[in-house]
Amino acid sequence: xxxxxxxxxxxxxxxxxxxxxxxxxxxxxxxxxxxxxxxxxxxxxxxxxxxxxxxxxxxxxxxxxxxxxxxxxxxxxxxxxxxxxxxxxxxxxxxxxxxxxxxxxxxxxxxxxxxxxxxxxxxxxxxxxxxxxxxxxxxxxxxxxxxxxxxxxxxxxxxxxxxxxxxxxxxxxxxxxxxxxxxxxxxxxxxxxxxxxxxxxxxxxxxxxxxxxxxxxxxxxxxxxxxxxxxxxxxxxxxxxxxxxxxxxxxxxxxxxxxxxxxxxxxxxxxxxxxxxxxxxxxxxxxxxxxxxxxxxxxxxxxxxxxxxxxxxxxxxxxxxxxxxxxxxxxxxxxxxxxxxxxxxxxxxxxxxxxxxxxxxxxxxxxxxxxxxxxxxxxxxxxxxxxxxxxxxxxxxxxxxxxxxxxxxxxxxxxxxxxxxxxxxxxxxxxxxxxxxxxxxxxxxxxxxxxxxxxxxxxxxxxxxxxxxxxxxxxxxxxxxxxxxxxxxxxxxxxxx
Numbered sequence: 383x384x385x386x387x388x389x390x391x392x393x394x395x396x397x398x399x400x401x402x403x404x405x406x407x408x409x410x411x412x413x414x415x416x417x418x419x420x421x422x423x424x425x426x427x428x429x430x431x432x433x434x435x436x437x438x439x440x441x442x443x444x445x446x447x448x449x450x451x452x453x454x455x456x457x458x459x460x461x462x463x464x465x466x467x468x469x470x471x472x473x474x475x476x477x478x479x480x481x482x483x484x485x486x487x488x489x490x491x492x493x494x495x496x497x498x499x500x501x502x503x504x505x506x507x508x509x510x511x512x513x514x515x516x517x518x519x520x521x522x523x524x525x526x527x528x529x530x531x532x533x534x535x536x537x538x539x540x541x542x543x544x545x546x547x548x549x550x551x552x553x554x555x556x557x558x559x560x561x562x563x564x565x566x567x568x569x570x571x572x573x574x575x576x577x578x579x580x581x582x583x584x585x586x587x588x589x590x591x592x593x594x595x596x597x598x599x600x601x602x603x604x605x606x607x608x609x610x611x612x613x614x615x616x617x618x619x620x621x622x623x624x625x626x627x628x629x630x631x632x633x634x635x636x637x638x639x640x641x642x643x644x645x646x647x648x649x650x651x652x653x654x655x656x657x658x659x660x661x662x663x664x665x666x667x668x669x670x671x672x673x674x675x676x677x678x679x680x681x682x683x684x685x686x687x688x689x690x691x692x693x694x695x696x697x698x699x700x701x702x703x704x705x706x707x708x709x710x711x712x713x714x715x716x717x718x719x720x721x722x723x724x725x726x727x728x729x730x731x732x733x734x735x736x737x738x739x740x741x742x743x744x745x746x747x748x749x750x751x752x753x754x755x756x757x758x759x760x761x762x763x764x765x766x767x768x769x770x771x772x773x774x775x776x777x778x779x780x781x782x783x784x785x786x787x788x789x790x791x792x793x794x795x796x797x798x799x800x801x802x803x804x805x806x807x808x809x810x811x812x813x814x815x816x817x818x819x820x821x822x823x824x825x826x827x828x829x830x831x832x833x834x835x836x837x838x839x840x841x842x843x844x845x846x847x848x849x850x851x852x853x854x855x856x857x858x859x860x861x862x863x864x865x866x867x868x869x870x871x872x873x874x875x876x877x878x879x
Contacts, residue, residue: 418435418436418437419435419436419437420433420434420435420436421433421434421436422434423452425452425454425456425457425459426459427454427457427459428454428456428457428459430454430456430457431454432452432453432454432455432456432459433452433453433454433455434450434451434452435450435451435452435453436448436449436450437449437450437451447464447465447492447515448464448465449462449463449464449515450462450463450464450465462514462515463512463513463514464492464493464494464513464514464515465494465495465513470598470599470600470629470631471598471599471600472599472667472668472700473599473618473619473620473621473667474595474596474597474598474599474618474619474620474621474625475594475595475596475599475601475616475617475618475619476593476594476595476596476616476617476618476619477593477594477601477602477603477614477615477616478591478592478593478614478615478616478617479518479591479592479593479594479603479613479614480589480590480591480612480613480614481518481557481586481589481590481591481592481613482585482586482589482613483582483583483584483585483586484559484581484582484583484584484585484586485582485583485606486518486586486613487517487518487519487522487557487558487586488517488518488519488582489517489518489603489604489605489606490515490516490517490602490603490604491514491515491516491517491518491520491521491594491601491602491603491604492513492514492515492600492601492602492603493511493513493514493515493516493521493594493596493601494513494596494598494600494601495510495511495512495513496510496596496597496598496600496601496628496629497510497594497595497596497598497600497601498510498594498595498596499521499592499593499594499595500592500593500595501590501591501592501593502591502593503553503588503589503590503591504550504553504554504590506525506550508525518592519558521592522554522557522558523554523558525554526551526554526555526558529547529550529551530551533547533548533551553588553590556586556587556588557586557587557588557590559586559587597621597625597626597628597629598629599618603616607789607792608746608792608793608796609747609748609772610746610747610748615750616753617750617752617753618753618754618755619755620667620702621667623665626665626667626670631667631670632665632670658678658679659676659677659678660676660677660678661674661675661676661677662674662675662676662677663675664693666695666697666698666700667700668695668698668700669695669697669698669700671695671697671698673693673694673695673696673697673700674693674694675691675692675693676691676692676693677689677690677691677692678690679708687707687708688705688706688707688708688733688758689705689706689707689708690703690704690705690758691703691704691705691706703757703758704755704756704757705733705734705735705756705757705758706735706736706756707735707818707820711818711852712818712819712820714819714839714840714841714842715815715816715817715818715819715839715840715841715842715846716814716815716816716819716821716837716838716839716840717813717814717815717816717837717838717839717840718813718814718815718816718821718823718835718836718837719811719812719813719835719836719837719838720761720811720812720813720823720832720834720835720836721809721811721834721835722761722803722806722809722810722811722812722834723809723834724806725806726826727761727806727834728760728761728762728765728804728806729760729761729762730760730761730823730824730826731758731759731760731822731823731824732757732758732759732760732761732763732764732814732821732822732823732824733756733757733758733820733821733822733823734754734756734757734758734764734814734821735756735816735818735820735821736751736752736755736756737751737752737816737817737818737820737850738751738814738815738816738820738821739751739814739815739816740753740764740812740813740814741812741813741815742803742810742811742812742813743811743813744799744803744808744810744811745796745799745800745803745810746796747768747796747800749768751816754767754768754771761812761823762804765800765803765804766804768800769797769800769801769804772797772800773797817842817846817850818850819839823835
């Protein structure tokens with residue numbers, strides 16, 4: 383039996399359920415023919431027996447999941463949960479959503495049991511909890527409901543905590559467009575929702591940012607249109623040892639031993655043993671076996687010194703490479719524009735740093751800084767990596783209530799165009815924008831100017847410096863400032879006393 387037969391699309395399950403419900407009374411239904419598995423479960427509220435239904439399905443643009451729903455007919459208690467049916471991914475994922483309009487509240491969210499939800503605007507962070515398949519609006523309403531449940535008691539015991547939490551609740555209701563709570567005829571209070579009356583294109587009263595950080599890589603946030611959605615960003619990152627231990631990939635005993643060996647190796651590298659290639663012991667993110675990461679300082683002609691790190695696991699075959707700048711921070715940013723016309727241009731070496739954004743205007747491709755990390759490869763190689771990431775993480779088949787055929791066709795056309803430019807079937811423009819000027823694109827005519835390449839140096843904006851942490855960075859006379867601050871603090875204490 384194939385994987386698609388185990389995890390059919392939601393549309394196929396709906397058709398099967400309709401067919402069975404129509405013939406159930408006449409012919410009877412076999413348990414093997416049901417699209418849902420049903421088991422009796424104990425209700426934790428009333429102690430009676432309820433029913434848990436489990437459905438194996440695939441979510442378009444994501445992966446296979448197990449959806450579970452519980453309902454007790456005696457007390458009406460309900461609960462639902464979602465679990466990943468796949469393996470833990472090689473890298474963690476970080477999704478960032480900007481909720482600016484009411485339409486953004488309809489974005490689908492898959493939250494795994496290892497996912498942390500953060501809303502910086504409210505200084506709110508939700509630790510990993512049970513898996514959940516919902517929307518942005520559903521997530522916000524669940525947060526507001528959970529925070530509101532103990533507010534009457536909190537108001538009496540800790541008024542300061544009550545005030546802070548109430549500000550978060552009011553802020554969430556402002557995003558949702560809910561009015562103040564009113565009392566109904568039954569004496570119960572609840573918010574009056576105005577979101578349904580709003581136009582989807584209208585802006586929300588308070589714009590917020592939602593971040594989904596999942597070390598297991600099994601969470602997902604929906605984008606609108608294509609991955610160039612300006613309100614949606616997606617990044618992958620390598621898990622650290624603590625995250626691997628939390629996911630059960632590294633036993634605690636092996637973790638402590640391996641980290642001691644890694645510290646010794648790090649110490650030798652920091653002291654400098656005059657070796658050309660440095661080696662650091664570590665743990666494979668896939669099989670949790672020991673491996674070695676090698677680092678070398680490489681001087682790229684007509685550019686600057688660069689640190690290249692290579693990881694190779696001899697046990698499972700996992701390989702990865704990363705590039706870091708080995709020079710000082712440049713005073714200006716750099717934008718490189720290359721017109722690619724034939725396959726020879728695809729063989730150019732390219733160094734894309736972590737702070738570099740990549741754009742191809744002809745196919746509306748825009749990779750935000752941090753996507754794919756640092757890479758030292760060729761133009762063809764980085765395009766193939768982009769295609770593999772999208773074809774693996776985004777499903778173009780399946781059925782979804784929130785996805786129309788037009789959007790699916792647009793994305794399929796986008797992948798087709800990306801494959802065409804990867805094979806140099808038509809000319810296109812490649813733009814690298816790096817505010818730290820740590821990216822590089824090979825000039826085939828060096829040291830003479832390349833007629834197809836344009837390099838522009840520009841002044842970084844205050845916002846770019848803020849994101850890079852340069853506004854608060856000071857490397858000169860900082861000891862004098864610390865001494866002055868200490869004197870001012872002592873003087874203030876003397877005046878106060």
